[in-house]
Amino acid sequence: MNFDQLLQNVVGDTIGPGGSLWAFRPEMTLCATIIAVLLAKIILPGWKSSAYYITLAGLLAACFFAFPWSWQQGDMPAAKTIFTGMLIADSFTVVVRGLLLGFAVLFTTFTQMTGVWDRDDQAEFFVLMLGSLVGMCLMISANHILVVMLGVEMASVPCYVLAGMKRNQPVSSEAALKYAVFGAGAAGVMLFGLSLLAGVLGSAQLPTMTARLIQIIHQGVSPDQTLVLSLGGLMLMVGVAFKLSAVPFHFWAPDVFEGATAEVAAFISVASKAAALGLLVRLVAVFSMPSGLTFPEGISLPPDQLAAVADLGAVRQYIVAIVSLLAAVTCTFGNLAAYGQTNMKRLLAYSTIAHAGYMMMPVAAAAALVGSDVLGAREAVAALVIYIAIYLFMNLAAFAIVAFLRNATGSEEIADYAGLARRSPGLAVCMAIVMFSLVGLPPLAGFPAKMTVFLALIDAKLWALLFVGALNTLLSLFYYLRVVKVMVISPEPLHREAPTIPLTSMVGSYCALLTVPVVALFFLFGGVLYWARAAAHTLFN
Amino acid sequence: MTNHQHILTLAVLLGAVGLWLMLPRGGARGRAVGTVLGIVALGLWFSQFHGLGQWTADGMFFVLAAIAVVAAVGAVTSRNPVYCAIWFGLSLLGTAGLLLLAGAQFIAVATVLVYAGAILVMFLFVLMVAQPEGKASCDQMSWEAGVSAAAGIAMVGVLSVAIGGILAPSCPAMPPIAPPTQEELAAGVLDPHQVARLGDELFGRRLIAVEVAGTLLLAALVGAAVIVNQFSGRRHDGQQKTV
Numbered sequence: 001m002n003f004d005q006l007l008q009n010v011v012g013d014t015i016g017p018g019g020s021l022w023a024f025r026p027e028m029t030l031c032a033t034i035i036a037v038l039l040a041k042i043i044l045p046g047w048k049s050s051a052y053y054i055t056l057a058g059l060l061a062a063c064f065f066a067f068p069w070s071w072q073q074g075d076m077p078a079a080k081t082i083f084t085g086m087l088i089a090d091s092f093t094v095v096v097r098g099l100l101l102g103f104a105v106l107f108t109t110f111t112q113m114t115g116v117w118d119r120d121d122q123a124e125f126f127v128l129m130l131g132s133l134v135g136m137c138l139m140i141s142a143n144h145i146l147v148v149m150l151g152v153e154m155a156s157v158p159c160y161v162l163a164g165m166k167r168n169q170p171v172s173s174e175a176a177l178k179y180a181v182f183g184a185g186a187a188g189v190m191l192f193g194l195s196l197l198a199g200v201l202g203s204a205q206l207p208t209m210t211a212r213l214i215q216i217i218h219q220g221v222s223p224d225q226t227l228v229l230s231l232g233g234l235m236l237m238v239g240v241a242f243k244l245s246a247v248p249f250h251f252w253a254p255d256v257f258e259g260a261t262a263e264v265a266a267f268i269s270v271a272s273k274a275a276a277l278g279l280l281v282r283l284v285a286v287f288s289m290p291s292g293l294t295f296p297e298g299i300s301l302p303p304d305q306l307a308a309v310a311d312l313g314a315v316r317q318y319i320v321a322i323v324s325l326l327a328a329v330t331c332t333f334g335n336l337a338a339y340g341q342t343n344m345k346r347l348l349a350y351s352t353i354a355h356a357g358y359m360m361m362p363v364a365a366a367a368a369l370v371g372s373d374v375l376g377a378r379e380a381v382a383a384l385v386i387y388i389a390i391y392l393f394m395n396l397a398a399f400a401i402v403a404f405l406r407n408a409t410g411s412e413e414i415a416d417y418a419g420l421a422r423r424s425p426g427l428a429v430c431m432a433i434v435m436f437s438l439v440g441l442p443p444l445a446g447f448p449a450k451m452t453v454f455l456a457l458i459d460a461k462l463w464a465l466l467f468v469g470a471l472n473t474l475l476s477l478f479y480y481l482r483v484v485k486v487m488v489i490s491p492e493p494l495h496r497e498a499p500t501i502p503l504t505s506m507v508g509s510y511c512a513l514l515t516v517p518v519v520a521l522f523f524l525f526g527g528v529l530y531w532a533r534a535a536a537h538t539l540f541n
Numbered sequence: 542m543t544n545h546q547h548i549l550t551l552a553v554l555l556g557a558v559g560l561w562l563m564l565p566r567g568g569a570r571g572r573a574v575g576t577v578l579g580i581v582a583l584g585l586w587f588s589q590f591h592g593l594g595q596w597t598a599d600g601m602f603f604v605l606a607a608i609a610v611v612a613a614v615g616a617v618t619s620r621n622p623v624y625c626a627i628w629f630g631l632s633l634l635g636t637a638g639l640l641l642l643a644g645a646q647f648i649a650v651a652t653v654l655v656y657a658g659a660i661l662v663m664f665l666f667v668l669m670v671a672q673p674e675g676k677a678s679c680d681q682m683s684w685e686a687g688v689s690a691a692a693g694i695a696m697v698g699v700l701s702v703a704i705g706g707i708l709a710p711s712c713p714a715m716p717p718i719a720p721p722t723q724e725e726l727a728a729g730v731l732d733p734h735q736v737a738r739l740g741d742e743l744f745g746r747r748l749i750a751v752e753v754a755g756t757l758l759l760a761a762l763v764g765a766a767v768i769v770n771q772f773s774g775r776r777h778d779g780q781q782k783t784v
Contacts, residue, residue: 006740006741006744006745009741009745010744010745010748013745013748014748020749031756034756034759034760038763083748083749084745084746084747084748086746086747086749086750087749120770121767121770124763124766124767124770127760127763128760128763128764128767131756131757131759131760131763132760134753134756135757138753144750146747146750147749147750147753150750150753150754150757151753153757154753154756154757154760157757157760157761157764158760158761158763158764160764161763161764161767161768164768164771165767165771
């Protein structure tokens with residue numbers, strides 16, 4: 001083996017025909033943008049907004065590369081592993097990555113408009129955001145435990161710094177430290193769990209691990225192996241649950257959301273959560289179903305593959321039990337804890353935790369369905385993708401309004417929103433629409449999102465989870481309504497006026513722009529459903 | 542229990558007591574006794590090892606192992622933090638030598654480069670920058686000397702159980718290890734492309750992981766720069782002197 005041979009192999013795998021780099025262009029673009037932003041800061045110190053424009057251009061280019069231009073009806077690309085089986089490029093990767101990049105474009109313009117970073121900090125902020133985004137893209141396309149670990153770390157480490165990027169604010173530093181320590185602990189537990197799994201299963205590539213798992217179960221699994229495997233799975237879930245801020249690993253969320261700026265909170269609550277859900281779907285899909293199944297028109301499998309699917313039944317039950325338990329507890333706790341909050345960002349933090357619970361429900365449904373009804377399981381994952389897409393607009397809009405109001409009043413307390421409906425009725429209407437959509441009331445986009453999730457639960461016959469979800473929707477109505485009540489009904493205090501932000505202003509129109517999809521996606525639900533189904537199409541086979 | 546097991550158990554206990562006596566505990570005496578006990582424990586351990594039967598290889602092993610262990614003891618018992626750091630570096634060199642002896646060339650060199658080269662230098666920088674006016678008293682004492690020695694005995698005891706077979710019911714002594722055959726050597730340690738194969742694995746099959754790790758380090762570096770910048774910014778503004 002000499003260098004020339006090595007280079008030949010690498011080039012053959014990456015650049016050659018059908019190589020891996022083609023599917024990896026969006027991530028490459030993000031990495032190139034990071035370097036461009038850093039270089040521009042050195043080479044062009046006079047151009048103050050260089051970071052913003054370069055980041056925006058890079059993100060748009062990445063979106064361009066990520067968009068599936070050639071997809072027609074029924075013309076979905078097959079799942080393909082790239083980089084010698086370390087990553088997987090399929091329609092789920094393409095759609096969720098597209099959502100993440102689209103969110104990043106909106107988010108970048110949002111931070112520029114709030115002007116929260118002074119010009120010196122801007123380049124670093126965008127570099128960290130892009131780095132985190134690369135990690136998230138890796139998380140949703142992971143096919144190897146090395147990539148799972150590196151992706152989670154890469155998505156988290158920049159977020160720790162982002163949470164602390166607020167000068168002269170001890171609260172912010174405290175939040176960042178809490179986040180970093182908690183994150184390091186969760187990552188350590190996750191790494192331990194992954195090593196246990198890899199040790200028992202003798203491989204680090206996820207589909208190979210599943211194949212070994214089927215082999216072990218088929219030969220009769222010993223109690224020791226069962227213990228180590230379930231412990232490994234549980235420890236792996238700790239890492240994912242931390243990223244999802246699922247109870248009981250949610251402690252960091254309220255403090256980080258309160259300590260960090262509203263902008264960073266929006267990034268953590270939307271992008272980080274979407275990526276963690278993507279990773280959860282990947283892990284569940286890999287461990288609940290043997291890979292490389294051949295479906296001759298969906299119904300009948302060859303006998304050996306049927307036996308393999310049946311062998312994984314216990315694993316699926318385990319996954320369903322853990323994920324549904326986490327989902328039910330997370331959802332209920334988030335909604336109950338949101339009641340007593342007086343700070344808007346803390347309220348949104350608990351609302352985020354509750355929504356993480358809702359979004360884990362379809363994953364449990366998918367794991368429950370996949371053994372008997374693959375199409376139903378795909379439908380459940382599609383429900384999750386729909387929820388992520390709609391949640392993206394709702395939460396970004398909510399945090400945008402919070403940030404703009406903070407710029408105007410310097411306060412993030414709910415009580416200080418009193419009188420907003422009189423002074424800036426447009427903004428209050430936007431906020432009310434977002435709040436009602438977060439509850440899931442029709443005719444807003446939150447309604448079909450929740451509806452598809454509940455339909456998936458009915459399909460999977462997870463009645464207890466359905467009951468918890470429905471009850472929680474009812475519970476959540478009251479604290480979201482309280483925000484609207486304060487804006488509309490509470491009398492304006494005498495000593496100060498609520499801010500006046502008309503919808504025709506730059507800031508107001510941006511909020512309106514974000515609120516339009518929250519209404520429009522209810523009526524254009526067919527399009528969302530089409531893309532979500534396309535995303536789930538290549539899973540579980 | 543056989544004689545072998547008695548001797549190993551005694552070595553573990555003596556080593557722990559000796560280490561506890563040697564740790565700087567603020568005015569406590571007995572360092573000389575501790576040193577003697579430690580040397581006796583080390584001798585007992587070494588007497589129970591069976592080498593490969595080649596006196597050059599065995600001699601190298603004992604010399605390197607003694608350097609690594611003695612330097613590690615020096616690193617935790619020294620009163621001066623700078624000496625501690627240098628003892629630590631020497632211990633790493635001994636460990637790297639042991640790895641080289643075992644045929645792990647890459648890890649041996651990487652240990653020297655990363656630990657002795659980078660981390661140790663960072664330690665020294667931190668010591669010199671953080672305490673330019675002299676040593677603080679808290680740095681010259683061992684905190685929780687008893688707990689440290691107990692943790693050490695637990696660690697070494699577990700390793701002795703696992704490798705030396707203290708609890709094994711009928712284990713006369715460690716079985717002498719058969720020297721590797723020429724074919725095994727040629728396929729493993731003496732393979733001229735041993736490190737090249739590692740490189741092939743890293744930059745072929747695991748290429749993307751290596752690249753991602755590089756990007757992660759870049760992002761972490763920028764993050765570190767942001768944090769440092771914030772602190773210097775605070776000092777500059779003069780708004781908040783204490784951090």
